[in-house]
Amino acid sequence: MSVAKSPVHWTTKDIEALPENEWVRYEIIDGELFVTRSPHCKHQQVAGRIFAALDAWSIAQGFGEAFIMPGLIFSDSDNVSPDVVWGSTERIAQIQDEAGHLQGAPELVVEVLSPGKANEERDRSAKLKLYSIQGVLEYWIVDRTAQRIEIYRREQAQLTLITTLLAQDTITSPLLPGFAVGVARLFAARG
DSSP states (O other): OOOOOOSOOOOHHHHHHSOOOTTEEEEEETTEEEEEEOOOHHHHHHHHHHHHHHHHHHHHHOSEEEEESOOEEEETTEEEOOSEEEEEHHHHHHHBOTTSOBOSOOSEEEEEOOSSHHHHHIIIIIHHHHHHHHTOSEEEEEETTTTEEEEEEEETTEEEEEEEEOTTOEEOOTTSTTOOEEHHHHHOOOO
């Protein structure tokens, strides 16, 4: 079954005209508007742990910077806000604008899945395609419910699934020399 695309073509300017609301996230992919509620606190906790691990490594190594929920503005019709990104110092200097938005692809993008078929489809399909087209080198799709992380890396000009990591595994990346974090640590429950 195919779903007809909305005849309205949304742009960054249209989003800027919408009312500010800290509980709502607006994203545009190929001119289509996606509106999502603020994520579950466990979603934020996992994203925060990933950010913290990338940030600590970045500070120690001095290779780049991690950001949590930055605006990625690829074009007037493609404006998203992933959970976490990491970019090398050189790349961030090239793509960061005066407002602090990234006007191009960082090396690494991380999306933590939100519940619901539409949310999963957006991260697994629309955003995967967008990040692939825009030149992201690595994309992590984090499923906090199943406690697994899918790692996509750029191969032959597109992002390809390389591996799926489970709780007993450790995340490493050729982009991040010396970076290693246990997957279980990212999903650890306190209590």
